[in-house]
Amino acid sequence: MKEVRVGICGLGTVGGGTFNVLARNAGLIAGRAGCAIRTVRVATRTWRDDIDLGDIPFSTDIMDVVNDPDVDVVVELIGGYETARELVLAAIANGKHVVTANKALIAVHGNEIFEAAAEAGVAVTYEAGVAGGIPVIKAIREGMAANRIDWLAGIINGTGNYILTEMRKGRPFNEVLQEAQDLGYAEADPTFDVEGVDAAHKLTIMASASFGVPLQFDRAYTEGISRLTPYDIAHAELLGYRVKHLGIARRREGGIELRVHPTLVPQSHLIAQVDGVLNAVLVDGDAVGQTMYYGPGAGDEATASAVIADIVDVARTIQAGGQGRVPYLGFAPEAIEDLEVLPMEYTQSAYYLRIQALDRPGVLAKVASILSEHGINIESIMQKESEVHDGRIPVIILTHTVQERQVNQAIEELEALDEVDDQVVRIRAENFN
């Protein structure tokens, strides 16, 4: 085969980046792929005047790509759940390989899509969907193949990390979110970024590829960054921690943890230094130990880098005459375990608690006694006289690692005390042990 022919669906941020890099680095990419990679058709609803398609046929109907007999690989870059699902299933039915950057699609419909693809004998790849340009799916499915992976944790949403980084400098949330949207980092619906849905999509995929379990997005716990206050971010810093929005997956007795939430991480850990649109994923393997993958998590050409790496992989597969060197989730179908996601109350974490209490003798003793009754050990406690306001003082406590249900019960009792006002603020903390 002299060339592999690509049809691109969606010419937005990632589609534009993919088209441009494929054109700019055509010779180099052909050298790596062992054949030319040629864009033979494009379909997109909105046009970009800055991209010259030359004589490549184009239309607004994505089915034109799927039904084009000249297309070997359909590159799905339209985003969203349902239309993308129909597009990908139709491409598979037509015997075409699929490359996608759509983590929402894979996290929610991946089990169905991989089954259809296996039956049709085609590849479906999704590297760009997880942590953008970082080749983390390749690292997990191939580089970590010798290891039992017990946990992974990552900053896996560029928009959210960009917002948290700028908030630390004192900038307002909404202004920074608008900036991330203007830079092309945010999802079509930016609440997916801010409320942790996008991170949960990516975490679901990485967990399945790490542990060899089916995709279970509907069981993931998702908490966003929109309710974080500058006060708690600053006080976490005083305790030696930084607040990051993490996705965490951990293998436990009888199930797996799958959770996305703001998290205190030690300032001394490398992951605390990951700022702006950059992402980082820690993966812990029993043989290799802790590894970290770092780089741009969003953006046009950064994401295109991963899309094209997948296209090259598919081109090599086509030349080798197979359906894909690597199984869809990195495990042979018969090796997929039936492990379920644990309910949140059975997950384990350390906690930052902020209790708004009356500034009166004996209150701290009552708080400590409730925590102790629930088996919660205190790592550190912080209370500053300069913060007394209206006879009330914030008490900030960092706990040791405990089960979430112990903390839920303790918080319920703390909030019922006459000496405690408002809801107790709770942010989980990780030390990556």
Ligand SMILES: NC(=O)C1=CN([C@@H]2O[C@H](COP(=O)(O)OP(=O)(O)OC[C@H]3O[C@@H](n4cnc5c(N)ncnc54)[C@H](O)[C@@H]3O)[C@@H](O)[C@H]2O)C=CC1
């Ligand atoms: N923007 C980024 O940095 C990253 C985005 N992604 C994913 O890549 C995919 C694309 O994202 P972006 O390029 O940012 O989005 P975008 O909104 O910039 O581009 C989407 C393109 O698809 C076209 N489109 C949408 N629905 C269509 C339909 N039914 N028929 C024809 N054309 C249609 C739109 O006209 C637009 O040109 C999404 O799944 C997103 O989650 C993944 C990693 C990074």
Ligand SMILES: N[C@@H](CC=O)C(=O)O
């Ligand atoms: N909206 C996403 C884009 C990449 O996946 C992000 O901000 O990380």
Ligand code: NA
């Ligand atoms: Na990636």
